[in-house]
Amino acid sequence: MEVFVVSLLNGLVYGMLLFMLASGLTLIFSMMGVLNFAHASAYMIGAYFAYTLSLYVGFWVALIVAPILCGLLGAAIEMWGLRRVHKNGHIAELLFTFGLALIIEKVVQMTWGLIAVPYRIPSGLDFPLFDLWGTQFPAYRAFMLLISALMFLSIWLGLTRTRIGLVIQAALTHPDMAGALGHNVPRVFTMVFAAGTALAGLAGVIGGNYRVTEPGMAFSMGPIVFVVVVFGGLGSLTGCFIASILMGLIQTFAVVLDYSLADLLEVFGFVVTKATPGSEFLMVTLPRIAALLPFILLVLILVLRPRGLLGTRDT
Amino acid sequence: MLEVRDLHAFYGKSHILQGVDLTIREGEIVSLLGRNGVGRSTTCKAIMGLVAPHGDVRFKGQSIAGLRPDQIAHMGIGYVPEDRQVFPGLTVQQNLELGLKTSGVFGRWNFEDVYNLFPNLSQRRDNPAGVLSGGEQQMLTMCRTLMGDPDLVLIDEPTEGLAPKLVEQVGVLLDEIARRGVAILLVEQKLTIALKISTRLYVMGHGHIVFEGDPASLAANETVRQEWLEV
Secondary structure, three states: OHHHHHHHHHHHHHHHHHHHHHHHHHHHHHHHOOOOOOHHHHHHHHHHHHHHHHHHOOHHHHHHHHHHHHHHHHHHHHHHHHHHHHOOOHHHHHHHHHHHHHHHHHHHHHHHOOOOOOOOOOHHHOOEEEEEOOEEEEHHHHHHHHHHHHHHHHHHHHHHHOHHHHHHHHHHHOHHHHHHOOOOHHHHHHHHHHHHHHHHHHHHHHHHOOOOOOOOHHHHHHHHHHHHHHHHOOOOHHHHHHHHHHHHHHHHHHHHOOOEHHHHHHHOOOOOOOOOOOHHHHOOEHHHHOOOHHHHHHHHHHHHOOOOOOOOOOO | OEEEEEEEEEEOOEEEEEEEEEEEOOOOEEEEEOOOOOOHHHHHHHHHOOOOOEEEEEEOOEEOOOOOHHHHHHHOEEEEOOOOOOOOOOEHHHHHHHHOOOOOOOOOOOHHHHHHHOHHHHHOOOOEHHHOOHHHHHHHHHHHHHHOOOOEEEEEOOOOOOOHHHHHHHHHHHHHHHHOOOEEEEEOOOHHHHHHHOOEEEEEEOOEEEEEEOHHHHHHOHHHHHHHHOO
8 A cells, every 4th residue: 555655656756757848848849840859958957057056056046047047048949050950841850959969968978977966855855754654755756746736837827828828829730820810930939949948957957866967867768758748649738748647657656566477377377487488578577677668658659549648630 | 002023932843823913902802713723822821921932022012022921910911721720729719819919909800899790709709719610610710810900811712611601601701801991812712702792803823813804804704714713
């Protein structure tokens, strides 16, 4: 029971972190058709910025300033980079963001070194919030949940209750029409790109000290965020949210459920021993394939439901 | 008001518009007729900046070729595309709201005008536009563009695929637009409607204008009708 509740909470924390990254990516992807390979790099930069800033001005200032810096960087990339590349089609954009991701990784390595930096949870939040049957739940995870929930709420209110949110929704499906009605769509693109990058940066700020802040963090997070976006479906933030939480829960539970196919077969009366043909495969436990699960889901959803859970279009 | 001279446009390598000339004066209803694929829709898109125009396009004396669609819209041209393009996830009211160039600033048209003209839209103002019928979507698209208070509106095939009763409603709205002093460039397939409401007509064939005149002269010109319009 306690394993279940604790895993549920941890899964939620991880899922919300994924959503913070994926929501920006899904908006950028559906609006501009750009699969932004550098999106997870903003997550990494957010973490490193927060680390450096917190050395001088403390975590709480970093929490605000680092995402803003990431957002400005995103706006600059969109205005002076992507917009020019855009004329040459999606492949050029893809390669551009791919190159950018590699550059950012190298720059981070050169600036902060190859190994992880000691970016730590602020001492004010470094205590167990409550005890569940002997397992402690850290206050910082609750704080992450709170920040994610606030972010979710503000994205949702911003998109549905403000005029600029309506323009973004309009430009998601019919950018040309939104332009012909007098809305400056390129500026909306820049704003969305900047906001998406800022959110990724925020995920880095609160995720970098929860996990590890090291130069490989972008490339380990990127593919999973991509899976979430495809799984949730293009053009759908709700789909993206469900997919994020699902992916967070699946990965968390897979780690704690120490079962294999052999255990499943045993329920039906087959006992698998070392002598059974294929026993190596049958005895692989769930925690060992946990890291693979997102990609198995990616392959499955592309085959079975190409537009994703709640996607509004195919491409 | 609108002067188009030697307008060319391309889709990839195909040369769609091959020197279109047309003029629209203030408050006029001008129809652009022709068979499918001769470039009528592309003419609208090129004027609106949605397809790159090559040539001279002047509106209120200023050159607008090369401007972005939103800049052209702010100069006073409205555009109603043939495939309707309502924003499906937004409500009827929100769609109309996005027609306004500045929130809360109304010109010739306000929400009440739209809802009085089309009570159906009024009843469904809080429904997502994606669930409306084809006819309701057509009315919504036209009204959404009108909310931006254009002085000239380009309307592409508004009656396509509509039942006769709805075609009549489109006609009522076109009359109302003209009555409020808005010029119209109407792309139409149905000759009867065009002859009835237009002050002047252009007939297009293969990327350029092949006939220009008033309804009476087109009605009298059987050669043009047979060669360029009738199927």
